[in-house]
Amino acid sequence: MDQYLIAVIVGIVEGLTEFLPVSSTGHMIIVGHMLGFDGPVADVFDVFVQLGAILSVIFIYKERFARFFTKDGWDVHKGLSVWHIAAGIVPVMGLAYFLYPFIKKYLFSPFTVAIGLALGGVLLMFAEHRTKGREAELVDDVDKISMKQALWVGIYQFLSLWPGFSRSGSTIAGGLLVGLSRQAAASYTFLIAVPLMFVACLYDLLKNLAYLSQDDLAVLGIGFVVSFVVAYWSVLWFLKFLHKYDLTSFAWYRIVLACVTYWYFYL
Numbered sequence: 001m002d003q004y005l006i007a008v009i010v011g012i013v014e015g016l017t018e019f020l021p022v023s024s025t026g027h028m029i030i031v032g033h034m035l036g037f038d039g040p041v042a043d044v045f046d047v048f049v050q051l052g053a054i055l056s057v058i059f060i061y062k063e064r065f066a067r068f069f070t071k072d073g074w075d076v077h078k079g080l081s082v083w084h085i086a087a088g089i090v091p092v093m094g095l096a097y098f099l100y101p102f103i104k105k106y107l108f109s110p111f112t113v114a115i116g117l118a119l120g121g122v123l124l125m126f127a128e129h130r131t132k133g134r135e136a137e138l139v140d141d142v143d144k145i146s147m148k149q150a151l152w153v154g155i156y157q158f159l160s161l162w163p164g165f166s167r168s169g170s171t172i173a174g175g176l177l178v179g180l181s182r183q184a185a186a187s188y189t190f191l192i193a194v195p196l197m198f199v200a201c202l203y204d205l206l207k208n209l210a211y212l213s214q215d216d217l218a219v220l221g222i223g224f225v226v227s228f229v230v231a232y233w234s235v236l237w238f239l240k241f242l243h244k245y246d247l248t249s250f251a252w253y254r255i256v257l258a259c260v261t262y263w264y265f266y267l
Contacts, residue, residue: 003219006037011049011223015230018053019190020238021124021169021250022257026113029163030261033110040211047201047208048220052227054197057190060235064191079143080191087150088171088192092157093199099161107163110265114258116164120173121254123159124247127173140181142188152178153188167193169254172247182242190235 013031017024028046032038037045058065067073068082076083096103106112131138139145156174160167168189175185212220 004222006035007045007219007222008226009035010037010045011052011226012230014046014049014053014223015056015227015232016234018050018227018231019057019168019193019235021120021166021172021247022254023113023117023120023164023166023169024050024053026117026164026166029108029113030110033265040208041216043204044208044212044216045220045223047204049223049227050197050201052224053231054194054201056228056232057194057235059232061187061191065194076147080145080188084145084147084150084188085192085195087147088154088157088188089196091151091154092161093196095158096161096200103161103163110261112162113164114261116162116166117254117258117261119162120159120165120169121251121258123165123173124169124251124254127176128246128248128251131176135181138176138179138181139184142184142191145180145184145188149175149178149180150188153180153185154192157192164258166254167196169250182247183239186239186242 010028010031013027014024017027032042032046064080068085072078074082139149153171153174156177157167157171159165159170168186171189171192172182172185175188176182180188
């Protein structure tokens with residue numbers, strides 16, 4: 001398949017799935033295996049399309065990110081602060097650093113992704129069930145999240161280290177279980193994703209940069225732009241979706257995709 005077409009396809013997949021509770025890593029592994037797109041260059045490409053998705057969230061939440069560079073942005077008593085963001089990412093970054101070699105070696109396969117997709121779907125259903133009828137009790141504003149809630153969401157994010165579980169899926173479900181509304185949990189998830197993914201992408205990029213050639217730059221650029229545009233509209237759509245619907249449809253999608261993945265690769 002033409003490499004430019006692969007760049008467009010992978011960019012669309014990354015942009016659509018990065019911030020939805022369906023596991024972008026899982027989708028990228030599945031699509032990569034289906035297209036025969038793997039190896040060091042593919043790893044670098046995955047990093048570039050993730051950076052495109054990150055940029056879309058920075059663009060959407062630019063005022064809030066700008067606030068983090070002010071005095072109020074460091075004050076835990078004046079809304080969401082840098083400390084709330086740190087509470088949500090530092091624990092999982094520490095664990096990921098130690099588990100990274102194991103995860104890359106043993107968990108990046110369609111089979112492990114199928115397991116993560118299914119279990120993540122069950123978690124979403126459980127979170128929705130636990131909060132049903134209690135919507136009025138939930139924190140519905142991201143600026144009202146407590147440090148304790150932020151830390152617990154970060155702990156739930158440990159689950160996302162298993163490919164297929166989904167970072168956004170585990171954090172949004174975790175947010176619901178610790179008393180956040182879907183909208184507040186989603187916004188917090190998007191905001192903590194930026195520094196977390198940036199560090200992870202930079203780490204991967206430095207490890208694999210030597211495998212790039214000048215001929216790869218055009219392909220990387222296409223994937224980056226496609227991912228940015230698709231992720232931008234995906235995030236806006238998802239935030240509107242959460243005002244009307246719960247996450248059950250995403251849970252069923254994950255479970256069905258897990259079954260299809262197992263059938264496609266192993267039956």
